[in-house]
Amino acid sequence: MTSSPTLPAQSTDTGLYLEVQQFYAHQMQLLDDRACDEWAATFTPEGVFAANGLPAPAKGRQTIAAAARAAGERLAAEGLVHRHWLGMLTVLPQPDGTVSARSYALVIQTRIGGGGTAELHRSTLCEDRLVRGEDGSLLVLERKVTRDDLA
Amino acid sequence: MTSSPTLPAQSTDTGLYLEVQQFYAHQMQLLDDRACDEWAATFTPEGVFAANGLPAPAKGRQTIAAAARAAGERLAAEGLVHRHWLGMLTVLPQPDGTVSARSYALVIQTRIGGGGTAELHRSTLCEDRLVRGEDGSLLVLERKVTRDDLA
Amino acid sequence: MTSSPTLPAQSTDTGLYLEVQQFYAHQMQLLDDRACDEWAATFTPEGVFAANGLPAPAKGRQTIAAAARAAGERLAAEGLVHRHWLGMLTVLPQPDGTVSARSYALVIQTRIGGGGTAELHRSTLCEDRLVRGEDGSLLVLERKVTRDDLA
Numbered sequence: 001m002t003s004s005p006t007l008p009a010q011s012t013d014t015g016l017y018l019e020v021q022q023f024y025a026h027q028m029q030l031l032d033d034r035a036c037d038e039w040a041a042t043f044t045p046e047g048v049f050a051a052n053g054l055p056a057p058a059k060g061r062q063t064i065a066a067a068a069r070a071a072g073e074r075l076a077a078e079g080l081v082h083r084h085w086l087g088m089l090t091v092l093p094q095p096d097g098t099v100s101a102r103s104y105a106l107v108i109q110t111r112i113g114g115g116g117t118a119e120l121h122r123s124t125l126c127e128d129r130l131v132r133g134e135d136g137s138l139l140v141l142e143r144k145v146t147r148d149d150l151a
Numbered sequence: 152m153t154s155s156p157t158l159p160a161q162s163t164d165t166g167l168y169l170e171v172q173q174f175y176a177h178q179m180q181l182l183d184d185r186a187c188d189e190w191a192a193t194f195t196p197e198g199v200f201a202a203n204g205l206p207a208p209a210k211g212r213q214t215i216a217a218a219a220r221a222a223g224e225r226l227a228a229e230g231l232v233h234r235h236w237l238g239m240l241t242v243l244p245q246p247d248g249t250v251s252a253r254s255y256a257l258v259i260q261t262r263i264g265g266g267g268t269a270e271l272h273r274s275t276l277c278e279d280r281l282v283r284g285e286d287g288s289l290l291v292l293e294r295k296v297t298r299d300d301l302a
Numbered sequence: 303m304t305s306s307p308t309l310p311a312q313s314t315d316t317g318l319y320l321e322v323q324q325f326y327a328h329q330m331q332l333l334d335d336r337a338c339d340e341w342a343a344t345f346t347p348e349g350v351f352a353a354n355g356l357p358a359p360a361k362g363r364q365t366i367a368a369a370a371r372a373a374g375e376r377l378a379a380e381g382l383v384h385r386h387w388l389g390m391l392t393v394l395p396q397p398d399g400t401v402s403a404r405s406y407a408l409v410i411q412t413r414i415g416g417g418g419t420a421e422l423h424r425s426t427l428c429e430d431r432l433v434r435g436e437d438g439s440l441l442v443l444e445r446k447v448t449r450d451d452l453a
Contacts, residue, residue, distance in 0.1 A: 018320065083353070086238075113302060122420065148414075173393075267424055
């Protein structure tokens with residue numbers, strides 16, 4: 001219609017983009033529902049969860065599940081509910097067959113019995129390398145979460 | 152590439168998933184624009200809106216429209232603007248032809264003339280059963296909204 | 303299944319809807335990463351950025367880039383990180399070949415070293431007219447951002 005853009009087109013294959021969206025929605029619901037083993041199973045068996053808010057990366061499904069379980073128990077003890085929101089997702093297939101996914105992630109925190117108002121517990125950047133499992137579904141090989149306040 | 156996933160694939164038909172996304176975006180814009188009759192028309196004629204924050208479910212378009220109108224008037228009188236955000240959507244077609252949609256819903260509240268900062272008025276879980284109207288478009292047969300603070 | 307809906311179907315062409323989603327995700331990442339020239343290049347050369355929070359519209363890529371740079375420097379000086387989230391997107395192709403996109407936009411603000419809690423700096427309505435550049439990718443011809451608190 002007009003103009004000379006200098007940026008490469010940013011559109012990924014429609015099917016893959018939607019598949020990643022659905023994968024994240026499902027994955028976040030598992031985490032927030034404290035389905036810790038199912039959450040951990042969305043990582044590869046040796047998957048890595050690294051975050052600048054954690055002392056060390058969690059490696060492997062057992063460790064990832066245990067960390068989620070501990071976090072969930074802390075929240076329950078404090079009477080808090082967390083909801084993880086991912087958005088502003090970009091997806092780039094890599095030459096080696098993995099998929100790079102970059103998104104923003106929020107943690108919304110609500111106090112049970114606290115009257116309703118929620119707070120933005122965290123604002124982060126989430127960088128994933130995704131691969132396909134044996135049945136073809138997506139799995140996280142490596143996740144890096146960067147808290148904005150620690151950037 | 153690697154690993155043995157234990158979860159079933161969570162990818163729904165691409166077209167349906169996007170249709171639900173668009174349906175929700177349109178529906179939330181109607182609500183926040185106080186197009187109350189149009190909002191109510193996104194439910195079936197006998198549609199149900201139930202919420203753990205409400206004394207009783209609203210049943211039928213007239214009741215749903217009246218509730219939206221009353222809420223809108225309250226907000227206007229208090230000088231507040233609400234924006235409803237849905238996200239982390241999963242969609243599962245059911246054997247009976249209905250569609251189960253599960254999402255997170257936020258209510259963002261801003262005070263007119265308040266300097267700009269908004270607040271997270273509510274964080275909720277939204278569980279819908281969707282059906283198709285005579286012209287094929289999606290409608291809410293039943294909605295259940297669960298406030299995180301009352302969970 | 304049931305009922306007589308009174309609303310026209312709101313589903314846009316699947317490919318276009320996803321393309322706009324991806325365009326926005328990429329565009330917001332550029333802005334928040336302070337890639338100001340790349341951000342400005344997502345507008346047409348004479349593109350317009352108008353907002354009820356700004357004294358005058360920014361016109362043309364140079365002006366749009368300069369405004370982003372100035373805002374980025376202000377944030378850096380104050381030790382703040384911004385993340386722009388767009389959501390609740392509706393997309394309507396127009397008879398003249400342009401595309402109308404209406405969405406909600408949030409600005410999430412986090413203070414570096416501030417302990418982690420973020421705030422909802424702004425809640426806005428974003429109305430875009432999009433066109434295609436010579437290579438077929440989407441560009442913003444005209445953007446109008448309306449802050450909820452100034453509505």
